Amino acid sequence: MVDMESAGGQPKVVTARSSGLLACRRCAKVWPAGTERCGRCGSHLHSRKPGSLSQVWAWWIAGFICYIPANLYPMLKTRMLFDVTDATIIAGALELAHHGSVFIAIIILIASVLIPLAKFGAIALLALGVGRQTRIGPGRRHVLYELVEYIGRWSMIDVFVVAILTALVQLHSVASITPGPAAIAFALSVIFTMLSAQAFDPRLIWDLDAPEPGVNEDQPPRVTSANAPVQGPAG
């Protein structure tokens, strides 16, 4: 199957790897093959991050294991006089909706249920897509990668809410809120999935799109010429 991006008449892309070079992911400088450390920023250089996929899956599994108790156990214990209630993430959101705050309930459900689940799915899709011709082209998989990188952190919102409520609602005899065991499990789950996404080397998405190493004699295109949007005095 021909994928949309490369069939769309785009100019052929020269990669650092196809030119026999090593690129630094931190500062974008290019080094000859075999260089150990980047002389500009000091990062370790790898053409592709070694063991990227196994690290991705290890963190993914750890995150998923933590995600299960995060949903089964209570996130918050609320004590009002002598009335103690436990609420899991979903029960808490439903209760909010019941009291009329449908909008906030939706935000919580999106941040704590939909985003984590979508994130597990997205990372798995990215990892499984490496080295295969998939129906979803590399351009779209790259957008997915950036979404995961950007949105993943926002799941932490529920942990912060629990922290704020615990610190604030300490009114001795009248009311108090304490965190439940799900708070830890949920925080760990978010942290592990962030590490999983960080372990993924996005350059793997594009590897089938690029020519094989060592066969490329083309000069790299100029980056500030017409192919890039120009801004500022030189434009």
Next chain:
Amino acid sequence: MTDLDTLIACPNCDALYTVAEPDAHTRAVCTRCHTVLISPRRNAGLRVIALSSAAVILLIGASLAPFLQINVAGMSNSATIFETALAFTGGPLLLLSLAVTAMIVIVPLVRLLLILYVMIPLVRQKPPARGATGAFRLAESLRPWSMAEIFVIGCAVALVKVADLARIDFGPAFWMFLVLVGIILVQDGMMCRWSIWKALEDSRKS
């Protein structure tokens, strides 16, 4: 063979480009994955320093002043950011407290100080401070763990959650924190990573 110094590789897809005019104020975007490779701005260095200094002062102020106050049936309790961050006490919850403190106060503060440490000598056109490359590398790798902006949204959610239980008032620290988040977002958008790395390298050579 092209001179390697004139090349730039997209960190996200490995595409290779020649930097046409290294000193021109032009923005460069990877044609394949649309990652912004170069985005220099006029006087960005000075502005980043000004914004970072303001953010450090706001962050320290916001950590110490009362953040939120709750009122129920004549009883009230107020919490500072530090109290919020350290809300979980005892056993494994203490670890969570440390993580929350790190993400909303310590990591943002450390990043701001590291950026100041790197940028001030660069803007004054002095040789880089000792360990500047390591400092900037650390600031960059801490970036995803700085979650001040998420915390602010968390406040809004917390507010609604207890709305039928109690009345909550914002303390001065809340507004400081809100401004701080705005400043950090602007500061972050203003930093061209490639230009800073290149400037660090150039000033070390000379």
